[in-house]
Amino acid sequence: MRLAARPRPDAARTVLRVLGGATAALGAIAVTTGAAALAIAANAARAVVTPPGERPEEVILHGVDRASRTVTVSATSETELPGRYSLWFDRGRGHARVGTIVGRGPGVVIRELLSVERGDLETATRARWGAWYYLTPVDLGVEAEDVTVDTEFGPAPAWLVPAPDPSVRWIIQVHGRGVTRAEGLRVVPTARAGGWTSLLISYRNDGEAPSSPDGRYGLGDDEWRDVAAAIRFARERGARQIVLMGWSMGGATVLQTVLRASEARYVDGVILESAAVDWRAVLSRQARRRGLPRAIQALATRVLSEPWGVRLTGRAAPIDLDRLDATARAAELGVPLLVLHSDDDPDVPIEPILRLVAAAPGDVRLERFAVAGHTRLWNFDPHRFERAIGAWLSQLPEPSGRS
Structure with missing residues (x-):
């Protein structure tokens, strides 16, 4: 891992003063100074919230x-x-x-x-x-409308793919970190077959929608506002039954929408694909994969979540990881859930998913794969993936016609 630039002395002093006894813990790992450990942790934390540039061709x-x-x-x-x-x-x-x-x-x-x-x-x-196989709706041979959703930072582009016949049933697709709305195109044929219109949105800092002033991801802590805007858009266009589907970080964003947005009253169901439901567990998994010692993992988490950390991550505000823990708030969800996940997901561990499924009330269904990886469930077994979603959608109650 390339080390971040050494923090300014005043930033380092601030961190060490807040951490208090962290110096002793840092001495137990292979770093020579607190400033060096802080640089490693800051680099890891900053990478989590910074939209990726050019991807390595491995x-x-x-x-x-x-x-x-x-x-x-x-x-x-x-x-x-x-x-x-x-x-x-x-x-x-x-x-x-x-x-x-x-x-x-x-x-x-x-x-x-x-x-x-x-x-x-x-x-x-x-x-x-x-993993995302189709690039535009043209690849599916379906009609689509280029639309924009009005967000707090300006119009965000989206694809509106209507059902074959006029429909008040809509699925809003929310893509994951570092990709685009094309990720959700894999579900469009299944949605159309069931009579659902699809809205595939962009959101802040994804390279298509307007950026936030800080240009940093919020891991769902901010992005849910753009999903709420998409719900308003769908309602204005005639949607009377709305399902949110989130992929990876998009899953975290969808759950925050259900838990925090006033528009959540219009959400009739949620589909999660390889969803990040507990960021502490996700960050710990990814840190271990990169060989970071536990003390550095803990410090990187504090950089993300403490007020002093914004000077190192570039975010306008710290990220409330407790608020993003959907497993702790599962009892508040109260909407039908379809959860698709793989045991071998290298990025998002399945254990928090199992806790969410066990704790969430009402109709909760888990489609558990064994070796399909992360957001690759359709790619691995499209028939099973499409069958699970199609069956779940068909069993949702008829639209209520609420205004």
Whole structure:
């Protein structure tokens, strides 16, 4: 991990004064000074709330076979998963779709090459694996309207994909961290088959919607306001039954909408896909994957959540991680829930999901996968994924017609 710039002396003194006895804990780990530990923790905390720039291309491309329409890539935990995926190359300018695994070799996987939407895959040497498969509604062959949702920072672009017949049933899709509204396109065919209109929104700091003044993510602590704006938009366009679906951080955002927005009274159900329902658990999992010592993990969490930490993260305000813990507030949800998650999710552990499912009242259903990864449940097994969502939607009560 690249270390952040050394904090200004006044910032470091402020942190150490607030932490009080943290110096002794820091001495137990492999850092030589409190300032060095603080720099590592600040870097980790800042990375969590900073929208990503150019993504690393970690998949090695070994070649394309035109005759067999296959592509050979390096074997990783992601490229070895069955299913259909995106392959981004040429620093994001190129895009291809890959499918079934048709062969393996030492350190490589040979996959079916389904299409190349743009770029020259044959000259590329590295790529990035991606879960969101469709890029725009055009890929689905459906009509869609480009609309904007009025948020507190300005108009945020969205796609409105109507049901085949006029419908008052709407699904609002809320994408995850570091991706765009295209993530939710995988659910549009299932929604349309059930007679639901889809609204796929953008939100602050996602690269499409207007940014907040600080340009930082709130992990759902701020973004729920943009979902509330989308609910208002849907209501103005005739929606009388609304389901919110959130992916990863979008799941955290959806749950905060239900718990905090006045518009929550119009929400008739929630679908969670690989959702972050307890950020402390998520941050701990990701810190362990990066090899950060426990003391640094704890300090990074304090940087995110304490008032003095805003000087290090660039956020306008600290993040209230207790308020974002939906497992602790599960009894307040009170709407039907469909929860889709995988045991092997490398980013968001399933244990908080199980606590949420056990504690939430009313109709709560868990579709539990074993080896589908993070936000890749559709890619891994689209039939099971679509069947679970379609069946759940069909069993929701008829729209109430409330005004």
